[in-house]
Amino acid sequence: MTARLAVVAAVVVAGLLFGPVFGWTPLLLPVLITAAVLFGVAQLCELRPGLATWRPVLLVVAGLLAVVGTVLVPMSVVDILGALGTGVTRSWRLVLQSTWPARPEPALLVFVPLLVVLAGTAALELLARLRRPLPALAPSAVVLVLSQLFSAASGLTALIAAVAYFACVLTACVTARAGAVAVPVTALVAVVLAGSLPSAAAYSLQEQEVPRVDVRTGSPLDEIAARLARPGEPVFDVRGASPDRWPLVVLDAFDGVEWTAGHDYRRLGRELAPPPAVPVRRDSAEISVRPGQGPWLPSQPLPAAVTGADPLVEAAEGSLLAPVPDAATTYSLSFWTPEVSAAAQLDGAAPGGLADVGAVPDGIPELAAQAVHGLRPTFESALVLERFFRDGYRRATGTALPAGHGWPQLRDFLLVTKRGTSEQFAAAYVALARILGIPARLVVGYRPPPGATTVHNGDVLAWPEVAVTGVGWVPLDPSGSASSATGLAAMTDRARAALPPSQELKDPPVAPPTAPSSQAAASGSFPFGVFFAGLGLLLVLWLVGVPLAKTLRTWRRRSRPGAGAVRGACEDVRDRLRDLRVPLRPGMTLRDYAGLVPAAQGGLTELSSIVDSALWSGHPAGDEGPRAWAAVRAVRAGLRGSGVVARVRGALNPRSLFTRG
Numbered sequence: 170m171t172a173r174l175a176v177v178a179a180v181v182v183a184g185l186l187f188g189p190v191f192g193w194t195p196l197l198l199p200v201l202i203t204a205a206v207l208f209g210v211a212q213l214c215e216l217r218p219g220l221a222t223w224r225p226v227l228l229v230v231a232g233l234l235a236v237v238g239t240v241l242v243p244m245s246v247v248d249i250l251g252a253l254g255t256g257v258t259r260s261w262r263l264v265l266q267s268t269w270p271a272r273p274e275p276a277l278l279v280f281v282p283l284l285v286v287l288a289g290t291a292a293l294e295l296l297a298r299l300r301r302p303l304p305a306l307a308p309s310a311v312v313l314v315l316s317q318l319f320s321a322a323s324g325l326t327a328l329i330a331a332v333a334y335f336a337c338v339l340t341a342c343v344t345a346r347a348g349a350v351a352v353p354v355t356a357l358v359a360v361v362l363a364g365s366l367p368s369a370a371a372y373s374l375q376e377q378e379v380p381r382v383d384v385r386t387g388s389p390l391d392e393i394a395a396r397l398a399r400p401g402e403p404v405f406d407v408r409g410a411s412p413d414r415w416p417l418v419v420l421d422a423f424d425g426v427e428w429t430a431g432h433d434y435r436r437l438g439r440e441l442a443p444p445p446a447v448p449v450r451r452d453s454a455e456i457s458v459r460p461g462q463g464p465w466l467p468s469q470p471l472p473a474a475v476t477g478a479d480p481l482v483e484a485a486e487g488s489l490l491a492p493v494p495d496a497a498t499t500y501s502l503s504f505w506t507p508e509v510s511a512a513a514q515l516d517g518a519a520p521g522g523l524a525d526v527g528a529v530p531d532g533i534p535e536l537a538a539q540a541v542h543g544l545r546p547t548f549e550s551a552l553v554l555e556r557f558f559r560d561g562y563r564r565a566t567g568t569a570l571p572a573g574h575g576w577p578q579l580r581d582f583l584l585v586t587k588r589g590t591s592e593q594f595a596a597a598y599v600a601l602a603r604i605l606g607i608p609a610r611l612v613v614g615y616r617p618p619p620g621a622t623t624v625h626n627g628d629v630l631a632w633p634e635v636a637v638t639g640v641g642w643v644p645l646d647p648s649g650s651a652s653s654a655t656g657l658a659a660m661t662d663r664a665r666a667a668l669p670p671s672q673e674l675k676d677p678p679v680a681p682p683t684a685p686s687s688q689a690a691a692s693g694s695f696p697f698g699v700f701f702a703g704l705g706l707l708l709v710l711w712l713v714g715v716p717l718a719k720t721l722r723t724w725r726r727r728s729r730p731g732a733g734a735v736r737g738a739c740e741d742v743r744d745r746l747r748d749l750r751v752p753l754r755p756g757m758t759l760r761d762y763a764g765l766v767p768a769a770q771g772g773l774t775e776l777s778s779i780v781d782s783a784l785w786s787g788h789p790a791g792d793e794g795p796r797a798w799a800a801v802r803a804v805r806a807g808l809r810g811s812g813v814v815a816r817v818r819g820a821l822n823p824r825s826l827f828t829r830g
Contacts, residue, residue: 170212171725172302175341176292177208179309182333184285186316188326190264191281192439195273199239199282206235207289211297225294232286240282241275256280268438268484269320288312302341309337328709335710339718343826344725389417389465389613390428393592393629394572400627404462404615407622409454412506413658414632414644415467415624416614419486421520425527426575428596428611434481434490440474440503441484446639449505457499464494467615467624469504470642476501485520507657509640515546515608519636522608526600530580537601542674546606551635551645552661552668554602558594558647562587576600594648595631608636616650715823719744722826727798734794735783738776738801745804748819749811768810772803 184200185193210231214220220227233253241249255263256279264277271277288308296305313334316322322330396402407415420428443449449471456467466480466489478500481490491498517523540557544550565571565588571578574596582593589597595611602609615628630650634642643657722744726737739759746753751765759777763770776797783793809816 170215171344171721172305172341173211173215173293173296174208175337175344176296176302176305176309177204177211177289179306179334179337179341180204180285180289180292180312182330182337183288183309183312183316184281186313186322186330187281187319189320189322190269190271191273191278192270195278196281199236199278200285202239203232203235203282203285204289206231207286207293211293214297221297224297225290228290228293229286232282232290236279236282236286240279244275252276252279253283256283263436264319267436268441268482270440271436271438273439284312284315302338306338306341309334332709332713335714336717339714340721343718343721388420388428388430389463390420390574390592390596390611390631391572392463393590393613393631394570396626396629397570397590398568400625402626403459404624404626404628405456405458405467407454407456407467407617407624410452410504410506411454411620412452412469413619414614414616414630416470416487416612417465417467418488418614419483419521419610419612419634421486421522421524421610423524423526423596423600423611428574430488431483431486431521433485434483434488437472437475437480437482437489441472441482443471443473443505444507444641447641448508450508451503452506453501453503455499455501458491458497460497461495464491465489466491466498466500468502469506471505471507473503473505475503507641509657509660514638515548515551516636516638517546517606517608519608519642521610522636523603523606526603527576529600529604530576532584533580533601534604536583537604540601541605542671544674545676547676548635548637548643548664549668549674550605551602551607551609552665553671553674554598554605554607555645555647555665556668558598559649562589562594562647564588564594564648564650565590591629591631591648591650595633598633598645598647602633602635609633610636610642612644711823712821715826716820718823718826719820727794729794732783732793735780735797738794738797739780741801742773742776742804744825745808745819747825748822749808749815750819766807769804769807772800772805772807775803776800 181200181204184204185196188196207228210227211224214224214227236253237249241252244252252275255276260277260280260283264271264280267277288311291308292305295307296302299305321327405415418430420430422429422431451473458466466478468487468489470487472482472487472489475489478498479492480500481492482488483490537554541550541553544553562582571582571586571589571593574592579593579597579600582589583597583601599609599611610633611631612634613629613631615624616630616632617624617628621628632644632646632648634644637643640657640660643661645661646658723741726741727734729737742759742762743753746762746766751762753762753765759773759780763773763777766773779793779797779800783797
């Protein structure tokens with residue numbers, strides 16, 4: 170029973186390691202109840218030998234019923250069958266296409282308890298047929314590896330998981346008299362989990378090439394002129410928080426003709442975490458989008474969660490894509506609002522910030538250098554470029570509005586007409602900024618008047634954003650269409666007001682490069698952190714696992730029926746003497762032991778008499794087991810005089826766990 174429980178517990182530990190994917194709470198009931206049902210069925214088959222033939226079928230059926238009861242119970246029979254089929258074929262794929270933690274929906278979550286059913290059934294069947302722990306532990310090891318492929322455990326989670334799995338393996342091996350198996354198995358687990366002990370997970374299958382959601386749709390940048398021609402048409406209503414801008418989509422790829430959006434859209438999970446280095450507050454708003462407004466939903470640069478809809482999300486950009494394009498949609502949006510007071514250096518490593526701009530026409534690079542007065546790329550030069558557009562160009566109004574954002578239209582805007590909508594202002598700014606080495610991207614959305622609850626076509630706006638280290642993407646306003654600013658835009662207003670006149674502009678001093686530390690140079694590329702973390706984990710496993718294994722071994726020996734308890738007492742005394750390095754030789758009896766250890770002579774002599782009575786007299790009295798273990802306690806009392814160091818060393822010595830006879 171103990172080995173069976175340990176094998177099932179190992180499957181539970183492996184299944185719960187999918188916690189980083191779904192969160193820990195949604196997995197607890199499905200994994201624990203499914204495992205408990207499997208263990209109960211295995212126990213029933215043990216008590217009723219006639220059921221052993223049907224054990225695999227009973228385990229699978231009972232496990233599936235547990236999955237249905239914990240994950241799929243609100244569904245109809247047809248939906249349950251469909252969800253089970255999805256769990257076998259597509260559930261893992263849907264999870265990889267979602268942000269994490271994924272929503273604990275049946276179609277996504279069901280594959281984890283199904284893995285528990287499969288691994289638990291295989292483990293229990295192998296243990297029942299082979300009576301060996303190593304093959305029975307293999308299914309849980311497979312689930313453990315799969316969980317680490319999805320998302321490697323890290324930090325304290327990895328340590329707790331390693332200790333828990335070690336305890337399961339050690340218990341199964343010791344109770345099945347295969348203690349030597351525990352060493353290679355737990356060493357393998359330590360390598361798998363200890364490699365993830367640094368604060369960030371070392372590997373995640375989601376970061377690799379996984380199936381992406383196919384997104385092909387037009388650009389809202391093409392619609393700006395048409396929307397401005399119908400300014401009074403309502404687009405969406407807002408209740409709750411009122412940020413100064415409602416972005417629709419980020420356009421960061423430009424081939425000289427078209428601006429296109431990112432393509433890493435995923436199903437939005439339960440919640441997106443805020444950026445770790447930026448102080449934020451959480452706001453929320455309820456948004457009702459009118460029908461016929463296209464696939465993109467009004468969002469914020471840092472969305473947190475969406476309820477009432479199931480959109481796709483480009484997590485790095487914050488764009489939301491409606492599941493049903495052009496349909497009326499009402500949803501609640503929670504989002505993170507950065508709270509910063511000053512900008513820092515530009516972030517040249519921001520994704521897409523310095524992407525290609527196609528074939529640049531003649532005269533444009535010279536215009537870009539002239540616009541910033543030869544300044545090198547800094548946040549100040551980004552503001553100087555914005556002022557260049559504000560002072561030298563004007564917004565187009567009326568009915569004959571210019572349209573287009575490729576290089577032919579941008580060249581005409583920059584060098585000839587100097588008149589355009591926010592479409593040309595934003596596209597031209599981003600193109601020139603990238604030519605100058607300023608990381609920038611283009612955003613299309615809406616900027617409603619302050620206090621407005623209904624957003625109209627006339628509020629449509631395109632604007633550039635520049636990447637700032639430690640802050641994120643900061644919006645700018647080269648067309649000068651802003652009426653108010655909050656958040657990052659307010660920070661930009663303060664920096665804009667402090668900008669010196671053009672004749673006083675100069676590059677800020679460059680900080681001297683810092684030499685690499687001698688420690689970093691000496692460390693090279695070898696992962697010392699992982700190495701020492703693994704050693705530390707193995708040390709913890711040794712200090713905890715060896716005494717625990719000996720305690721379990723003593724309990725198992727004392728629990729034997731009849732004369733088996735007497736034999737267990739003899740084995741326990743022998744192993745304790747070996748741990749204290751008493752020189753025992755093959756063929757020695759308990760009376761011989763008494764001559765080597767005078768301090769425990771009384772207990773050893775008493776135990777020897779009990780052995781003679783229980784094993785050789787042929788007329789055991791029936792109470793030899795308790796008497797034998799009372800003698801063992803007397804032996805332990807006598808051995809206490811051997812010193813604290815010797816006793817601690819003996820308790821941590823694993824040799825007797827693997828020595829037979």
